[in-house]
Amino acid sequence: MKAVGFTQNLPISDPLSLLDLDLPRPVLRDRDLLVQVQAISVNPVDTKIRRNRPVTAGEYQVLGWDVCGIVQEIGPAVSLFKPGDRVWYAGAIDRPGANSQWHAVDERIVALAPTSLSDPQAAALPLTGITAWELLFDRLQVSRSADAPAKTLLIVGAAGGVGSILVQLAAKLTSLTVIATASRPETQAWVKQLGAHHVIDHSKPLSQELKALGYPSVDLVASLTQTDQHVSELAVSIAPQGKLALIDDPTTFDIKLFKSKSVSIHWEFMYTRSMYQTADMQAQHELLTELAELVDKGVLKTTLGQHLGSINANNLRHAHTLLESGTTQGKLVLEGWRE
Secondary structure: OEEEEEOOOOOOOOOOOOEEEEOOOOOOOOOEEEEEEEEEEEOHHHHHHHHHOOOOOOOOEEOOOOEEEEEEEEOOOOOOOOOOOEEEEOOOOOOOOOOEOEEEEEHHHEEEOOOOOOHHHHHOOHHHHHHHHHHHHHHOOOOOOOOOOOOEEEEEOOOOHHHHHHHHHHHHHOOOEEEEEOOOHHHHHHHHHHOOOEEEOOOOOHHHHHHHHOOOOEEEEEEOOOHHHHHHHHHHHEEEEEEEEEOOOOOOOOHHHHHHHOOEEEEOOOOHHHHOOOOOOOHHHHHHHHHHHHHHOOOOOOOEEEEOOOOOHHHHHHHHHHHHHOOOOOEEEEEOOOO
């Protein structure tokens, strides 16, 4: 089967950083689905693994953790799906990725894809949708009740993949006042369109931007990017007994800044359930099912930003280059395999 992967850790400018490969089809485990990959999207985790994951000489690594595709075969213990089902999912980081024509994935982290979206529109959502959902409802424990106390949520880096769906979830499913950050006119317009109540510029001091809006503090913070650059301002701006959730990998993070306010710190890593085979692993199947229903009802919309063509090494190098620039809006998707 056709696939795209890497054999050494190289800068994306190197033509050998990602390669077109010919690999055998994966072998299924008991609860696995064999999925024919129709469309994928690219995430920051792809670039991090390409740069940093060791590769044994003579071997390869396949990236890709966002899929829309068709179930072709099922393992002997599968109960949730059948061949022919159109599915979406984000996969598991400790298994081969989905930048391949065929992909094996555990059914507990898969759901039926939204019927109202095309394959690339659907592929844009699973990883970021799971991350945003778990961050908002599992880590920050935000209530979906209409009677919940009015609180404020600051989303730092709201125009990216996770931010683009987190803004929608918070604005549509909760009573939170959503304050998004974006630094360019086009990204500010994007997050407003997605439902943010207010937008501020994260290239300026966040505490000053918030005070200018009339918010001397915020109850909740979702820091999605460059946490190390904003941590001091976040410590100033978060309310006493507030909650801070982050998803990136800050080079430095002085947790003592939050002690006097008794702020709780929450990490969100959407691969935890699949990596550790947690008892609630199937929660990702359930939340992806609900996300699909919300999309089909028109409550949520795709966060597709750019369609970059068919799935091959050249187009994936382009996607990685755009992601590493730090200026993308929404998600980057690829579709189909050129013969």
